[in-house]
Amino acid sequence: MEIHSPSQGRIGAEISQLDLRAVTAQDATRIRQTIYEHKLVIFHGQSPSPEEYIAFARKIGRPQVYFQHNYHHPQHPELFVSSNVLEDGKKVGVAGTGRYWHTDYQFFQEPLPLVMVYPQVLPKAKRETYFIDMQRVYEAMPAELRAYVEGHRAIQEGKWRYKITPEDVDKALVDILAAVEKQVPAITHPAVIEHPLTGRKSLYLSSGFTTGIEGLTHEENRAAMAKLFAFIEQEAHVQTYSYQPGDILLWENRALLHKASDNPLGEPSKSYRIGIYDELPFYKS
Numbered sequence: 001m002e003i004h005s006p007s008q009g010r011i012g013a014e015i016s017q018l019d020l021r022a023v024t025a026q027d028a029t030r031i032r033q034t035i036y037e038h039k040l041v042i043f044h045g046q047s048p049s050p051e052e053y054i055a056f057a058r059k060i061g062r063p064q065v066y067f068q069h070n071y072h073h074p075q076h077p078e079l080f081v082s083s084n085v086l087e088d089g090k091k092v093g094v095a096g097t098g099r100y101w102h103t104d105y106q107f108f109q110e111p112l113p114l115v116m117v118y119p120q121v122l123p124k125a126k127r128e129t130y131f132i133d134m135q136r137v138y139e140a141m142p143a144e145l146r147a148y149v150e151g152h153r154a155i156q157e158g159k160w161r162y163k164i165t166p167e168d169v170d171k172a173l174v175d176i177l178a179a180v181e182k183q184v185p186a187i188t189h190p191a192v193i194e195h196p197l198t199g200r201k202s203l204y205l206s207s208g209f210t211t212g213i214e215g216l217t218h219e220e221n222r223a224a225m226a227k228l229f230a231f232i233e234q235e236a237h238v239q240t241y242s243y244q245p246g247d248i249l250l251w252e253n254r255a256l257l258h259k260a261s262d263n264p265l266g267e268p269s270k271s272y273r274i275g276i277y278d279e280l281p282f283y284k285s
């Protein structure tokens with residue numbers, strides 16, 4: 001196993017000379033250390049079966065089962081299926097997921113520390129994931145923005161990103177939203193989190209799920225959110241990864257925001273994601 005570190009100021013270590021089907025406990029420890037250091041890990045030339053892919057995830061941590069069953073692979077609920085490809089004429093998983101800035105499960109009390117993506121069908125035009133390093137963003141924040149977040153808690157809501165399912169037919173939008181809100185009520189997390197292992201601080205906000213800072217008025221929050229997201233999402237903060245066949249990406253949600261590319265031509269696209277809990281709390285309390 002060889003680890004190629006990224007250049008200064010970039011994220012993403014490439015790991016080569018390793019078959020994910022034959023990872024030892026010692027390799028898994030090195031991979032976890034690499035994630036905590038470089039935030040994103042890239043494996044090339046991999047072709048594990050779904051079973052082998054899940055077995056690898058188990059060596060890294062505890063695979064999670066997504067809270068909505070319509071995202072599950074029919075045989076392997078640990079696989080979150082993002083797909084527009086029909087299988088035996090049937091819809092499997094959900095199409096067009098995660099095309100907004102977010103970090104997975106931010107609207108849960110226990111967010112997902114790690115996530116792994118394994119594309120199965122790559123659209124010809126492009127298949128990319130965009131990343132923002134929120135530890136770097138935190139360090140670069142001007143004092144005016146820092147005042148909004150330092151020592152404050154941010155409100156996180158999943159309901160606005162809920163995707164309509166076949167069971168929602170004939171229901172009113174207000175009733176659908178009320179049911180989703182019951183399942184995933186708004187919660188709060190510190191707006192700045194401290195990594196449980198490295199101690200590095202990260203700005204823990206996303207325009208996908210964060211709706212405000214606790215204690216501010218509606219008007220104050222509108223202004224604060226606009227300024228914070230304009231700063232976070234500026235071009236200079238975005239790093240793009242373009243997938244090649246055989247790539248598997250694994251990254252840390254404590255440190256990164258991510259967003260999936262659009263598929264403007266509607267070409268076939270399918271990937272298997274696994275959310276993984278490591279042995280650490282999400283942030284130092």
Ligand SMILES: [Fe+2]
Nearest residue numbers: 098103104258
């Ligand atoms: Fe995601």
